[in-house]
Amino acid sequence: MTYAGSGLGLLPDERIDLSERLIRNEEDNGKSLTDPVTGLGNLRRMKVKTDKLIEQRADDPAPFTIGIFNIDRFRPVNDLFGRKAGDEILAQVALRISASLPDDATLVRISGDMFGMVLPTCFFEKDAERLGRLLKEVFTAPFDLGERTVRMSATFGFCQYPFAGNSFDELFDKCESALYLARKSGPSSVQVYTHQMADDMRKRTRIEQALRKAIAAEEVEPHFQPIVEIDTGIITGFECLARWTDAELGEISPGVFIPLAEQAGFIDSLTKLLFVKAIECAKEWPEHIFLSFNLSSVQLMDPTTGLAVMAMLSKTEFDPRRIEIEITETAMMSDPETAERIIDEMRAIGIRVLLDDFGTGQSSLGRLRDFTFDKLKIDRSFIAALGEGAQPEHIVRAILNMCEALDLGVIAEGIETAEQAKMLVQLGCTTGQGYYFGRPADKDKTLAYFNDSEVAADGTLTCRVTSPGCCAG
Ligand code: C2E
Numbered sequence: 001m002t003y004a005g006s007g008l009g010l011l012p013d014e015r016i017d018l019s020e021r022l023i024r025n026e027e028d029n030g031k032s033l034t035d036p037v038t039g040l041g042n043l044r045r046m047k048v049k050t051d052k053l054i055e056q057r058a059d060d061p062a063p064f065t066i067g068i069f070n071i072d073r074f075r076p077v078n079d080l081f082g083r084k085a086g087d088e089i090l091a092q093v094a095l096r097i098s099a100s101l102p103d104d105a106t107l108v109r110i111s112g113d114m115f116g117m118v119l120p121t122c123f124f125e126k127d128a129e130r131l132g133r134l135l136k137e138v139f140t141a142p143f144d145l146g147e148r149t150v151r152m153s154a155t156f157g158f159c160q161y162p163f164a165g166n167s168f169d170e171l172f173d174k175c176e177s178a179l180y181l182a183r184k185s186g187p188s189s190v191q192v193y194t195h196q197m198a199d200d201m202r203k204r205t206r207i208e209q210a211l212r213k214a215i216a217a218e219e220v221e222p223h224f225q226p227i228v229e230i231d232t233g234i235i236t237g238f239e240c241l242a243r244w245t246d247a248e249l250g251e252i253s254p255g256v257f258i259p260l261a262e263q264a265g266f267i268d269s270l271t272k273l274l275f276v277k278a279i280e281c282a283k284e285w286p287e288h289i290f291l292s293f294n295l296s297s298v299q300l301m302d303p304t305t306g307l308a309v310m311a312m313l314s315k316t317e318f319d320p321r322r323i324e325i326e327i328t329e330t331a332m333m334s335d336p337e338t339a340e341r342i343i344d345e346m347r348a349i350g351i352r353v354l355l356d357d358f359g360t361g362q363s364s365l366g367r368l369r370d371f372t373f374d375k376l377k378i379d380r381s382f383i384a385a386l387g388e389g390a391q392p393e394h395i396v397r398a399i400l401n402m403c404e405a406l407d408l409g410v411i412a413e414g415i416e417t418a419e420q421a422k423m424l425v426q427l428g429c430t431t432g433q434g435y436y437f438g439r440p441a442d443k444d445k446t447l448a449y450f451n452d453s454e455v456a457a458d459g460t461l462t463c464r465v466t467s468p469g470c471c472a473g
Pocket residue numbers: 225240241242253254255258274294295296297326356357380413414415416433434435436440
């Protein structure tokens with residue numbers, strides 16, 4: 001069984017620590033319930049109102065709704081036009097939203113660009129959705145900043161008592177989860193906490209707990225997929241891909257547990273475990289075979305990653321020149337300076353750095369200009385489309401030409417058929433990986449490649465392709 005979880009929950013540093021925030025609120029404003037910038041209530045007031053409603057509704061189990069929203073891209077506007085303009089926008093948002101809410105509703109400003117609402121007579125999921133859509137509309141008119149106007153939008157998360165929780169903390173937490181999911185759909189979205197979300201969150205919590213244990217028990221394993229010279233099938237290296245099977249939950253895809261480890265804050269221990277295990281395996285391979293290792297985007301935002309990689313390497317006494325590190329664009333977009341430093345640190349000790357999933361990001365060409373890579377991997381969506389008309393072929397050819405001009409190595413990933421392999425050879429792509437050459441396999445099956453494959457006089461290995469005959473010519 002493989003879970004396709006939805007990765008709910010805010011990243012740890014995005015979540016509001018409610019009790020801390022409430023204490024700070026009190027320190028700033030005494031026991032005040034008012035936000036000085038907008039004149040609205042503050043988080044304390046939202047809690048007081050919610051607590052009171054929970055008390056009243058204990059006997060009368062009618063639901064009510066609480067909601068939170070963030071103004072999208074508020075910070076750049078604040079930075080560009082100044083704090084005064086930012087405060088002006090906050091005040092106008094307060095006015096507009098207040099005017100659009102039912103009379104019995106309470107609107108508060110929680111902090112920065114985040115607002116909260118308590119809606120005593122919003123009873124049903126569909127009412128909250130309708131209200132969310134209306135409030136979204138309220139943002140469409142431009143905001144007046146004297147000489148200029150700016151356009152803003154907001155993203156909303158709602159949840160309902162008692163379905164989502166019986167305390168303010170629980171309800172607020174569910175609102176944050178809904179807001180997080182809304183943000184994933186892009187700016188100006190609305191999400192109500194639903195049964196589906198509750199199910200996903202329960203599943204996610206189970207997976208998270210099991211994963212935490214599995215990491216402690218060192219039960220996550222590296223598997224390896226061969227990277228080959230396409231025309232000969234000769235193996236040049238292996239990509240390490242994480243595999244985890246839980247006794248109860250079954251096999252869980254890295255597409256699920258890697259993002260979960262990132263969000264839950266234990267990606268570092270998972271990476272360390274995999275890296276050390278992978279290197280132990282790679283030590284048994286012939287010396288010219290390299291190991292390619294994926295770094296998660298969260299790690300490229302952490303300035304200590306370069307040092308951590310070096311420390312792990314020196315402990316294992318493995319030649320850094322046999323290592324390639326695969327990174328994706330996401331991290332480089334969030335914190336380019338840190339990412340650049342980490343890339344430089346790794347390259348300085350001989351590790352090659354590779355841009356993964358090329359062609360799927362938002363501005364891959366910009367990345368190539370701003371960062372120094374040794375190779376890039378053409379995303380498998382382009383390879384899968386080869387043979388389906390001329391366009392994918394043109395794209396792959398253009399990427400190959402560009403890499404040649406920039407002196408970049410290229411790996412084609414996701415090669416599944418002899419036809420794709422053949423076309424890549426004709427287009428001049430020399431290196432690739434994919435099910436056609438070999439699926440990811442555990443360490444023993446990987447070692448068997450070196451025993452079963454044909455070993456030439458010079459020590460190179462020929463990968464066993466699934467159907468013989470192959471692709472040269
Ligand atoms: P990725 O780095 O792009 O890895 C390639 C994915 O494509 C792997 O999926 C691999 O099994 C799959 N694949 C390889 N050849 C073929 C093919 O011919 N056809 C098709 N359809 N798929 C192919 P997998 O192992 O499920 O990993 C998914 C993603 O999870 C990886 O994408 C990577 O982003 C992440 N991941 C896996 N292991 C690790 C790890 O140890 N650390 C980190 N940070 N991320 C990892």
